Amino acid sequence: MENFNYHRPTKPADAVKAMKKAKDGKFLSGGMTLLPTMKQGLAAPTDIIDLGGLNNSGxxxxxxxxxxxxxxxxxxxxxxxxxxxxxxxxxxxxxxxxxxxxxxxxxxxxxxxxxxxxxxxxxxxxxxxxxxxxxxxxxxxxxxxxxxxxxxxxxxxxxxxxxxxxxxxxxxxxxxxxxxxxxxxxxxxxxxxxxxxxxxxxxxxxxxxxxxxxxxxxxxxxxxxxxxxxxxxxxxxxxxxxxxxxxxxxxxxxxxxxxxxxxx
The missing domain is CATH 3.30.465.10 (Uridine Diphospho-n-acetylenolpyruvylglucosamine Reductase; domain 3)
Incomplete structure (x- = not known):
């Protein structure tokens, strides 16, 4: 797995802003697909924007x-x-x-x-x-x-x-x-x-x-x-x-x- 910048915004607008600034960013939700592909070297994003901080569930x-x-x-x-x-x-x-x-x-x-x-x-x-x-x-x-x-x-x-x-x-x-x-x-x-x-x-x-x-x-x-x-x-x-x-x-x-x- 390659190094990447990690972001954990608390507002949707901040998540969008972080993605716009990233060279090759990826949104992370549950991570059931993204994390395995990163571990296998099939994906190497420069930035991970973790949506878990939005507390948007229910x-x-x-x-x-x-x-x-x-x-x-x-x-x-x-x-x-x-x-x-x-x-x-x-x-x-x-x-x-x-x-x-x-x-x-x-x-x-x-x-x-x-x-x-x-x-x-x-x-x-x-x-x-x-x-x-x-x-x-x-x-x-x-x-x-x-x-x-x-x-x-x-x-x-x-x-x-x-x-x-x-x-x-x-x-x-x-x-x-x-x-x-x-x-x-x-x-x-x-x-x-x-x-x-x-x-x-x-x-x-x-x-x-x-x-x-x-x-x-x-x-x-x-x-x-x-x-x-x-x-x-x-x-x-x-x-x-x-x-x-x-x-x-x-x-x-x-x-x-x-x-x-x-x-x-």
Whole structure:
């Protein structure tokens, strides 16, 4: 690991200011990706801006909206009693991320800003029609994840919270890698209060994506049988030693049907 300058601001504005001054700065939240890559010599930032000093964590449930502050660790999202009542699918998703060490250090803000293609939270952000709140603006979940490990965030912009509208019903089901518990494929199905349905997939491709054909079928009839014959093309899906594009495409349908059956 190379030497670097360490900053621990207490205000978002100071964090942004430190990043603007840095030659090659990186924001640090939970550190679940950045620190391992630094130890392996794959990243050597000149400056680390630790967002832990912002004390920006917690879950707020107010009527039809749930706000999760960016510094909230996965374990706290999973354990929050009010969140469990409002969006049980989101609580269960958070409880299935990694192992206890990861769940007690990793944060929702760090996860979505990193945008690992196999991360769980991107599916929730898109599938639940969430809004990402940053230090300077609000970004619709559909427009936040732009490519593999890439988001709509500017270099000096930080995530401060995620706003989730409470759905009528939803469920998240994933096929986890047996070692890391990352999603080889994860699917969230959500019926929103306005009757629209969202089906968002993580792990299968370079970034989270929706399946419009399934959404349309489920809006007509919210049943696993309604999407049984809908196939996802393997073109462009991830291919590695764990699963081929064809297998991942098959899993999307299987997991989507399970999610529909589990939605509540």
């Amino acid at each position: 879950v707020e449930v107010a009527g039809a909206k749930v706000v999760v502050k960016a510094g909230t660790v996965h374990a706290d999202v999973a354990a929050d009693k009010e969140l469990k009542k409002a969006i049980p699918a989101l609580a269960r998703l958070a409880g299935g991320i990694g192992d206890p060490h990861v769940r007690h250090r990793g944060t929702i803000g760090g996860s979505i800003a990193n945008n690992d293609p196999a991360a769980d939270y991107p599916a929730a952000v898109v599938g639940l029609n969430a809004t990402v709140v940053t230090s300077s603006r609000k970004i619709a979940g559909d427009k936040f994840f732009t490519d593999i490990f890439t988001t709509a965030l500017k270099d000096d912009e930080i995530v401060t919270a995620v706003e989730f509208p409470v759905p009528k019903r939803a469920a998240y089901v994933k096929f986890p890698n047996p070692a890391s518990l990352y999603a080889m494929v994860g699917v969230i199905v959500a019926e929103l209060k306005d009757g629209s349905v969202r089906v968002a997939v993580t792990g299968a491709g370079p970034k989270v994506f929706r399946v419009p054909e399934m959404e349309k079928a489920l809006e007509a009839k919210f049943s696993a049988d309604a999407i049984a014959g809908i196939k996802v093309s393997p073109r462009g899906l991830n291919n590695d030693l764990h699963a081929s594009p064809e297998y991942r495409a098959h899993l999307v349908n299987v997991l989507a049907r399970r999610a529909v059956a589990a939605a509540k």
